[in-house]
Amino acid sequence: MRKGLVAHTHDWGFIFAADSDEVSPMSAAEKQVLIVGGGLAGLACAIRLHEAGARPLIFEAGDGVGGRVRTDEVEGFLLDRGFQVFLDAYPEAGTLLDMKNLDLRAFKPGALIYQPSGMRRIMDVFREPRHLVESALAPVGSFADKLRVATLRWRLMRSSTATIAANEDISTESYLKRLGFSSRMINGFFRSFYGGIFLERELRTSSRMFEFTFKMFSQGSATLPARGMGEIPRQLALRLPPDTVRLGARVVEISPRSITLDSGETFPGHAVVVATDATAAADFTETTAPHWRSVACLYFAAPRSPLGEAIIALNGSGSGLVNNVCAPSDVAPGYAPSGQALISVSVLGSPDPADLEARVVAELESWFGRQVREWRHLRTYQIDRALPVQLPVDGLTGSGYREKSGILLCGDHHWSASIEGAIISGQRAADAILKSSSSPLQTP
Ligand SMILES: Cc1cc2nc3c(=O)[nH]c(=O)nc-3n(C[C@H](O)[C@H](O)[C@H](O)COP(=O)(O)OP(=O)(O)OC[C@H]3O[C@@H](n4cnc5c(N)ncnc54)[C@H](O)[C@@H]3O)c2cc1C
Structure with a gap:
C-alpha cells in the first residue's frame, strides 16, 4: 500500500461533527486518537490526551519509544x-517529567576551549565565580566580549519565551555581530559551542532559537539523566496505559479517521495525529521535505x-x-x-x-x-x-502544530528543534483535539 494521505476535504473542526448527532455514550473507538510516531512529541501528545480521558494509541515504526532520544x-x-x-x-519538559x-x-556551566596553544577555560562566572579571573583573562574573545555575554545573559534571563518568540528573527551570526561580539569571540567560542547545539558552525540558525537556548543555559544546567537520555521517553511511556504503544508498527497510509500499517492492518479512530520527524510527515502530506x-x-x-x-x-x-x-x-x-x-x-x-x-x-x-x-x-x-534546519523566521513561530486535510501534524519541526519543542508541539496538538468545538473529548 502506498504511503500517503488519503485526500479529505473537510476542515479540522468537522472531524468530530460527523458523530455529534449521536447521543449514545462515547464508545472506546470514539475516544480513540491514533498517533503516528512514538518520539517525544507523540508521547507528550498521548499523555495529554490520556489525562483528559481519551484513548491514545501510538504506532511506532522502531523497536522502542524515544525517536531521536534513545x-x-x-x-x-x-x-x-x-x-x-x-x-x-526547559519549562514544559520540566513540568511534564518527574x-x-x-x-x-x-555539566559545569562553561566550557574548555581547545586552541593550538593549549586548553582555555571560559565559565559562567555568575555561577562559578572562582573562575572569574581565569575566564576574564582567557584569550577567547576580548574582555569587552565577556561583558557583552554578561549583558546578554541579564537581558535574556528577564525575557519571557513569548517575548523572544516575538523578537526579530535573523541569523545567529548576524545577531552576534549586531551585538558587537568580535570575530575572535564568534569564531573561537560561539561557532563551536552553538555548533554543538545547532549542528552547524556557520550560525545560520534562527536568532530566536539562539536567544531561547542561551536563556535556558543561563537559567539552568545542561544535564544527563543518570541512566542515559533514553530515560526521558521511557519515563513518559510509563505514564501511559500498557497497551498504548505499538512498536514495530510502520504506518503507510493515513486518513482523518484511520491509519493503515505496512502489515495491512487498519485502525479506526476519532482523530489522527502525525508525530513523526519532518521528512516522514512530508511523505504523508506530499509536501516538500525540509533540509x-x-x-x-x-x-x-x-x-x-x-x-x-x-x-x-x-x-x-x-x-x-x-x-x-x-x-x-x-x-x-x-x-x-x-x-x-x-x-x-x-x-x-x-x-x-x-x-x-x-x-x-x-x-x-x-x-x-x-x-x-x-x-x-x-x-x-x-x-x-x-x-x-531552523532558519530565521522558523524559530518558535506558529501554533506548535499544523492541520492538513483533517489531520494534525506535530513534532519538533513545528516549534523548536529540541526536546522542549517536541514536547510543546505534542501537547498543543492534543489541546487542539480536546478543544475542538465538536469534539466528544472537549475540555473547557
Ligand atoms: C544528535 C542529536 C542531538 C540533539 N541535541 C539536543 C539537545 O542537546 N537538546 C535538545 O533539547 N534537543 C536535542 N536534539 C533534538 C531532539 O532530540 C529532537 O528535537 C526531539 O527528540 C524530536 O522529537 P520528535 O518527537 O519531534 O521526533 P522524533 O524523535 O523524530 O520522533 C518521531 C518518531 O516517529 C517514528 N516514525 C516515523 N515514521 C513513522 C511511520 N511511518 N510509522 C510509525 N512511526 C514512524 C520514528 O521512528 C520516531 O520514533 C538533538 C537531536 C539529535 C538527533
Missing part, C-alpha cells in the same frame, strides 16, 4: 544515539577521562574534524563500567566514514596527548536526520 547499552556503557543534553530549565526520578547530573543538520557521534572506551571533570571541550582552533568532546561518565558515572571512562566526540555533518575513528583519535592527540592511543572505539552513530 540510549543503547554496549558492553556496560550507555551510548546515547548522538550526544545531546537535557536543559533542566525530574527527581530522572536523577539529572549537571536537515547531520552529525556523527563517536564513542570510545578509555582507562580514564582526558578531562577529569563534568565539562564540554570545544574546538576553538578553527580547523579540524572534531567539534566537541566530553566524557559523559564524568557527568553521570553510570555511563561507563566502574574503572573506565566513556568518551563522546561529535563531528558535524556527514564525514567520510573511511578511517573516521582513526582520524578523530589522531586529531585528539593534539588536544589530550598520547593517552588517546589507549582509547578503544565502541560505536559511531551517523545521524543524518538529526535536527531540521
